[in-house]
Amino acid sequence: MRPRETLTNSxxxxxxxxxxxxxxITRACDLAQAFADLVRxxxxxxxxxxxxxxxxxxPKPMRGFAGFLRQDLDAVTAGLTLRWSSGVVEGHVNRVKTLKRAMYGRASFELLRTRILAQS
Known part of the structure; x- marks a missing residue:
């Protein structure tokens, strides 16, 4: 999915x-590259x-993806237009969930809290 100009000759x-x-495949590649350009x-x-x-x-999978985008078009458009992002918050949520999964059934809440705060 890299831009076409970054591909090597081989x-x-x-x-x-x-x-x-x-x-x-050709149509899916073209649409995927166009979407990646919108995001980048x-x-x-x-x-x-x-x-x-x-x-x-x-192709059908791409039509399905487009349909899901259409369901919340305003939010997706805002995400692709505005400079604000919740990426940092989502990263922290992902980190906490990963720690919770790793510790499931192994320790108390206090140990989980300590690990989360220690990695902050």
């Missing part, structure tokens, strides 16, 4: 026959057009 040569052999460059204003294209002629 990677590009290996990808070309696959794209020729299966039009669905925060072009949320282009999301609705991407969703329409994906719903129109994409």
């Amino acid at each position: 990677q590009d040569e290996r990808l070309l026959p696959v794209r020729y052999a299966c039009p669905d 460059h925060q072009r949320g204003y282009l999301l609705l057009e991407w969703v329409r294209q994906a719903e129109q002629d994409a």
Whole structure:
């Protein structure tokens, strides 16, 4: 899913026959690269057009993904447009959940609390 211009010549040569052999893969790759570009460059204003294209002629899994995006289009557009992010908070939540899973059934709440605070 890297940008096409970052592929080496051998990677590009290996990808070309696959794209020729299966039009669905070609369309899925093109849409995925377009979506990655929207995310990388925060072009949320282009999301609705991407969703329409994906719903129109994409392979079934991509159409499903586009449908899920459409369900909460305003939030996804804001996430791809605004400079604010909850990424740091989500990272902390992930860290705490990982610790909880690792300690499940092994220790008390106090030990869990100590481990969480020690890693902060």
